[in-house]
Amino acid sequence: xxxxxxxxxxxxxxxxxxxxxxxxxxxxxKYVWHRDRELADFDCLVLPGGFSYGDYLRAGAVxxxxxxVEALPAFVAGGGxxxxxxxxxxxxxxxxxxxxxxxxxxxxxYRCQSTHLLVENAETVFTRxxxxxxxxxxxxxxxxxxYHVDAETLAALRRxxxxxxxxxxxxxQVTRAANPNGSLDNIAxxxxxxxxxxxxMPHPERAAxxxxxxxxxxxxxxxxLGSLVEDGSFLKR
Amino acid sequence: MxxxxxxxxxxxxxxxxxxxxxxxxxxxxxGDVRELRIGKLVEVDVDExxxxxxxxxxxxxxRRLLANPILEDYTIxxxxxxxxxxxxxxx
Numbered sequence: 001x002x003x004x005x006x007x008x009x010x011x012x013x014x015x016x017x018x019x020x021x022x023x024x025x026x027x028x029x030k031y032v033w034h035r036d037r038e039l040a041d042f043d044c045l046v047l048p049g050g051f052s053y054g055d056y057l058r059a060g061a062v063x064x065x066x067x068x069v070e071a072l073p074a075f076v077a078g079g080g081x082x083x084x085x086x087x088x089x090x091x092x093x094x095x096x097x098x099x100x101x102x103x104x105x106x107x108x109x110y111r112c113q114s115t116h117l118l119v120e121n122a123e124t125v126f127t128r129x130x131x132x133x134x135x136x137x138x139x140x141x142x143x144x145x146x147y148h149v150d151a152e153t154l155a156a157l158r159r160x161x162x163x164x165x166x167x168x169x170x171x172x173q174v175t176r177a178a179n180p181n182g183s184l185d186n187i188a189x190x191x192x193x194x195x196x197x198x199x200x201m202p203h204p205e206r207a208a209x210x211x212x213x214x215x216x217x218x219x220x221x222x223x224x225l226g227s228l229v230e231d232g233s234f235l236k237r
Numbered sequence: 238m239x240x241x242x243x244x245x246x247x248x249x250x251x252x253x254x255x256x257x258x259x260x261x262x263x264x265x266x267x268g269d270v271r272e273l274r275i276g277k278l279v280e281v282d283v284d285e286x287x288x289x290x291x292x293x294x295x296x297x298x299x300r301r302l303l304a305n306p307i308l309e310d311y312t313i314x315x316x317x318x319x320x321x322x323x324x325x326x327x328x
Contacts, residue, residue: 057277058305065302094305101307108253148250148308182253 001228003029004042006088008052008063013086013205017048020208025221034063037071043232044081044224045072047088049141049203059102059144060087064094072097072197079233081125081224082197086142089189089199098192098199099157100149106182110143114213115180115202117188118168121161124191125227125234126198129219135172136165136216138202140180145201147183147190157190165189165200196234238283238291239316244304245276279303280316288315 005017014031021029032045034052039045052063063069069091072082076097084092092098105111119127119134130136149157157163165188169178179186181201189200204217227235246252252274259273281298285291295313304311 057303061302061305101305103250103308104253106251106253108257150307 001027001225002041002043003027004032004039004045005029006032006034006045006047006068008034008050008066008091010051010054011048011087012050013048013203014050016203016205017046017085020205020218020221021046024208024218025225027225032068034066034068037067039068039071039075039080040078042075042080043228043234044083045075047082047084047091048205049086049088052087052091055144058094060090060092060094063087063091064096069095069097076192076194076196080196081234083126083220083224084197084199085203085205086140086145086201089201090144092197092199097197098190099153099162100147100187100190102144102201103146103148104144105142105146105180107180110141111145111180112141113139113180115140115188116168116170116172116178117165117200117202118172118174119164120166121164121191123161124164124195124198124223126191126220126223127164128227128235129223133172135168135170136207136219137170137214138204138207138217140202141206142181142201145181145183147185147187147201149184154185160193162190162193163187164191164198165202238285238288240281240283240292240295241314241316242279242281242295242299242303242311243276243314244279244299244309244311246274246308247310250308 007014090102117136119130122130122132166186168174204220207214207217255274283291299311
């Protein structure tokens with residue numbers, strides 16, 4: 001699978017994603033500069049974490065209007081998939097590719113810690129290798145990860161099964177105490193209606209080697225790799 | 238033409254920054270503060286033929302970038318006879 005890792009000024013997780021894709025998964029991967037619009041060489045684009053454009057105005061606001069992000073709708077329409085983690089999730093929301101917005105953490109603290117995620121939807125190209133109700137351990141590292149949508153959109157997200165991950169206890173209980181940032185309904189990750197764009201606040205690339213404390217993040221990559229069929233298109237659900 | 242854009246969190250959305258500042262003020266003896274909310278101020282100078290056209294441009298800027306419609310409301314006011322804030326660093 002041909003991966004592209006998008007780099008904005010201020011991105012910080014680009015090298016981690018590149019390392020995991022090339023050294024752990026042995027897949028071809030290239031960096032994509034934020035001014036590039038030519039995305040035909042890729043099956044999957046990754047928008048990594050960091051502080052694109054210094055989080056000026058709002059987290060992800062400026063990056064959400066950059067040339068590479070403006071090219072994403074056509075990339076997705078052409079069969080590509082997009083994974084946004086942390087700042088990448090913020091950018092996808094700002095660009096309108098995912099519903100909702102990410103606000104300052106309710107606790108006001110920057111939270112850098114381990115979290116547990118309940119798999120709510122195991123039928124996306126990003127979660128095919130999981131089972132519903134499985135608990136994944138992945139770290140978070142953000143100051144603005146409180147997911148917000150209006151009540152009407154939340155109902156639509158539930159109806160269409162767009163909520164993919166929710167913060168939970170290690171045993172899989174979705175509780176207030178397990179919610180590190182005050183996200184509505186403990187939401188940690190959502191997909192678009194078509195299931196081709198995933199945004200999540202946790203960092204799968206930081207949970208990809210046992211030496212670093214866990215490998216649960218790899219399941220997202222394994223799901224993607226298991227979803228690409230020979231003609232280069234992705235299995236739909 | 239110069240405009241001042243005020244971007245505010247929508248009513249009903251918890252302003253955690255405002256709440257923290259309100260608590261800090263209470264610690265300084267300003268316990269009489271009933272509510273405090275923090276927003277953003279954007280000053281913008283646009284080159285357009287008419288005030289109406291300029292305001293329409295600023296409104297479009299707000300919709301497309303300056304405010305996030307999911308979280309924020311905005312107001313636009315024209316500033317007359319007033320310089321924008323100095324760009325020189327304060328020593």
